[in-house]
Amino acid sequence: xxxxxxxxxxxxxxxPQLRIFRPNxxxxxxxxxxxxxxxxxxxxxxxxxxxxDIKNYLENIYNVPVGAVRTRIQMGSNKKRNHRNQKIKxxxxxxxYVQLAQGQTFNFPDIFPEKDKTPEEGSMEDMEQKFMxxxxxxxxxxxxxxxxxxxxxx
Amino acid sequence: MxxxxxxxxxxxxxKQFQNVFRISSAINTHYCTASLTKYQPRLYSPVSAVSQCRxxxxxxxxxxxxxxxxxxxxxxxxxxxxxxxxxAKQLRTKSNEDLHKLWYVLLKEKNMLLTLExxxxxxxxxxxxxxxxxxxxxxxxxxxxxxxxxxxxxxLLQTGQEKGRPGAWRRNMFxxxxxxxxxxYAIPWYMNKRYKRKRxxxxxxxxxxxxxxxxxxxxxKARSATLQRGTRSKLKEKFPQMKVxxx
Numbered sequence: 001x002x003x004x005x006x007x008x009x010x011x012x013x014x015x016p017q018l019r020i021f022r023p024n025x026x027x028x029x030x031x032x033x034x035x036x037x038x039x040x041x042x043x044x045x046x047x048x049x050x051x052x053d054i055k056n057y058l059e060n061i062y063n064v065p066v067g068a069v070r071t072r073i074q075m076g077s078n079k080k081r082n083h084r085n086q087k088i089k090x091x092x093x094x095x096x097y098v099q100l101a102q103g104q105t106f107n108f109p110d111i112f113p114e115k116d117k118t119p120e121e122g123s124m125e126d127m128e129q130k131f132m133x134x135x136x137x138x139x140x141x142x143x144x145x146x147x148x149x150x151x152x153x154x
Numbered sequence: 155m156x157x158x159x160x161x162x163x164x165x166x167x168x169k170q171f172q173n174v175f176r177i178s179s180a181i182n183t184h185y186c187t188a189s190l191t192k193y194q195p196r197l198y199s200p201v202s203a204v205s206q207c208r209x210x211x212x213x214x215x216x217x218x219x220x221x222x223x224x225x226x227x228x229x230x231x232x233x234x235x236x237x238x239x240x241x242a243k244q245l246r247t248k249s250n251e252d253l254h255k256l257w258y259v260l261l262k263e264k265n266m267l268l269t270l271e272x273x274x275x276x277x278x279x280x281x282x283x284x285x286x287x288x289x290x291x292x293x294x295x296x297x298x299x300x301x302x303x304x305x306x307x308x309x310l311l312q313t314g315q316e317k318g319r320p321g322a323w324r325r326n327m328f329x330x331x332x333x334x335x336x337x338x339y340a341i342p343w344y345m346n347k348r349y350k351r352k353r354x355x356x357x358x359x360x361x362x363x364x365x366x367x368x369x370x371x372x373x374x375k376a377r378s379a380t381l382q383r384g385t386r387s388k389l390k391e392k393f394p395q396m397k398v399x400x401x
Contacts (some may be wrong), residue, residue: 010338012182022257022301027268031276041219044272061258062218106219111273115230 023057025049027096031108036097038105039067040085043096054096059111206392221262222269234282239289242296250304257297264290327366 001137008018025139028044036042040047045054051069058064119125228234245253267287274281310316321335334354343349356364387395 007337010340012340021297022254023261026268027222028265028272029219030272058218058260061262062221064218104217106217109223109229111223111229111270112277112279113230130182 011124025053025057027054029108030095037099038101038107039100041087041100041106043098045094047069047092049094049096051096053074054098058098064098065101065104067099068137069099070097071095161261222266224266226268228282231282233279234286235317236283236286236289240293240296242300245296245300246303250301253297253301260290260294261295264294287296325356327353327356327360329356 009015011018016024025046025048030044031126032040032042043054049057049071051071054069054071055066058066073092075096076092078087078089080088080090082088101128117125141147192382223229224234240256245256248256265286267290271281271284271287305318306316309318319335321333323331324334339346339349386398390398
């Protein structure tokens with residue numbers, strides 16, 4: 001079965017199971033907005049996918065044991081307006097809540113942890129940082145003036 | 155874990171690794187799933203001794219959901235190194251099984267990048283190296299074209315048809331001829347009421363409209379030709395030694 005076909009073949013009783021090779025669907029794992037039970041994973045999925053599709057997708061491609069899947073369609077807002085006062089539509093998307101089987105839990109990790117960026121000696125970043133510090137030092141006023149700006153004479 | 159140890163050695167951007175998957179460096183240690191262990195060692199074996207070796211992460215992610223995220227070492231970085239996208243020329247040298255596997259590798263990588271993008275938007279931070287998304291999308295498109303080429307070639311040899319989906323040239327009500335692609339129905343066309351309402355011929359009363367359309371089209375063509383001629387003659391006046399391109 002080709003990938004991007006707009007038409008599913010007609011199914012009649014007794015036909016072979018529909019197989020999809022090279023699926024063109026991409027899932028986005030999102031952090032839940034409201035509190036979810038520990039075994040629930042939240043995805044943003046393309047509109048064309050169904051609950052069965054998600055189950056098969058995750059089980060076959062990711063080897064994730066899927067228990068139950070619930071989907072809903074989130075409407076993108078049409079309220080914002082641009083500089084011409086025309087309404088701007090945010091795209092709609094489908095959300096899937098997947099409950100993992102076999103008692104597994106999932107906690108959305110912190111992907112952007114704070115890292116101390118101490119550049120190593122002699123590298124470009126180190127030289128840049130030193131240069132910027134030097135510039136900032138030059139811009140500062142004479143400390144002997146005690147915080148008084150240059151506007152006041154003498 | 156021969157696959158993962160040799161994969162760890164690959165994670166440099168040496169130009170010699172032409173045959174290795176040119177995707178984000180994190181992907182090779184990350185995806186030690188069943189699909190990758192079947193790879194022939196030829197694909198991953200280094201051509202020569204590599205001086206820089208990236209520290210190997212021996213804990214393989216058994217839980218599938220970890221594949222939606224990058225290597226934990228890359229979390230918090232501002233730039234993640236990644237190679238060039240696959241070109242169609244390179245892909246044509248690969249076997250069908252390899253292309254099939256590559257499709258899924260690219261799919262998982264794209265899923266990971268999309269989750270990263272969404273999380274970055276959520277945390278109001280910049281996504282590290284967003285050009286990876288474009289690279290992966292283009293590679294996937296090229297894989298698709300190569301697979302389609304092979305399918306059409308096979309179909310031509312086996313059946314003599316170049317298109318998989320049957321179709322025909324038909325004329326619609328407005329006088330336009332177009333390639334109508336057949337659709338599967340459970341009932342024949344003469345029992346399909348909605349299909350019969352669609353007319354694949356041009357009624358007589360549309361002929362004047364077609365004539366007017368043709369006149370408009372010819373008038374536009376003539377107008378654009380005279381305009382071009384006029385601009386060219388003016389330019390020739392101003393710059394007599396100009397070489398006019400034959401267009």
